[in-house]
Amino acid sequence: MEASMNHNSSLKPAEGDALIVVDVQRDFLPGGNLGVPDGDAVVPVMNRYLKHFRRIKLPLYATRDWHPEDHCSFKAQGGPWPPHCIAGSEGAEFADNLDLGEDVRVISKATTIEKDAYSGFEGTDLAERLRKQKVRRLFIGGLATDYCVFNTVKDALKEGFQVLLLEDGVRGVDVNAGDSEKAINEMHGLGARSVRLEDLEPIHA
Ligand code: VGL
Ligand code: ZN
Numbered sequence: 001m002e003a004s005m006n007h008n009s010s011l012k013p014a015e016g017d018a019l020i021v022v023d024v025q026r027d028f029l030p031g032g033n034l035g036v037p038d039g040d041a042v043v044p045v046m047n048r049y050l051k052h053f054r055r056i057k058l059p060l061y062a063t064r065d066w067h068p069e070d071h072c073s074f075k076a077q078g079g080p081w082p083p084h085c086i087a088g089s090e091g092a093e094f095a096d097n098l099d100l101g102e103d104v105r106v107i108s109k110a111t112t113i114e115k116d117a118y119s120g121f122e123g124t125d126l127a128e129r130l131r132k133q134k135v136r137r138l139f140i141g142g143l144a145t146d147y148c149v150f151n152t153v154k155d156a157l158k159e160g161f162q163v164l165l166l167e168d169g170v171r172g173v174d175v176n177a178g179d180s181e182k183a184i185n186e187m188h189g190l191g192a193r194s195v196r197l198e199d200l201e202p203i204h205a
Helices: 039-055 126-132 145-158 179-189
Strands: 017-022 060-065 104-109 137-143 162-171 193-195
Touching: 017 039, 017 145, 039 060, 039 137, 039 162, 060 126, 060 145, 137 145, 145 162, 145 179, 162 179, 179 193
Parallel strands: 017 060, 017 137, 060 104, 137 162, 162 193
Antiparallel strands: none
16 A cells, blocks of 8 residues: 655745745844844845745735733843834834735734734634634744744644754844754744745746
8 A cells, every 4th residue: 555645844935825924124134223134135035925925825824923012021021122013103113115905915913012922823722713714834943943933833833733843944133152953943942943945946037
């Protein structure tokens, strides 16, 4: 008897998969209020993944950090970060060249003063919406590897989704040298696998 092929062992996007673009916002790009080194490098890469997923009409999500102006994560309130991604501000907008359209569902997170949320699942209906769409596996990339990508991936695994980390589509803050590498190792240890653009089918223009 022929062994049945589980499509989820393939690294190519197919039915049951969704793409999650994490926090690719102006404030996280170089020059932004919380610029991630080389963060703008994820834009063209995530655009390629968007193209792959659009081509076969798979669900697309973009999370965004969407803070009130006196958010607890800001230094003035005793938090670790400079003010960033204030809801409705220019810095909170998605990166200019990111190919988001009407077909991308936006998930806003960390929207209340007293609580921070690095994960796109925390305090949102993301898991519920994905399950309603019969999604079982998530391709996750964006910013920042060692914060919001890391926590979104961990929660996705906890919620029972398979996770493919878009390793060429992430960049980290690295407050301490090696933080991103550690985060990637931890994600792998928890069951996430890495994918790169060249693992997907080639697409033209
Ligand atoms: C993030 C720091 C503070 C992120 C959000 O999107 O990774 N990092 N807020
Ligand atoms: Zn934040």
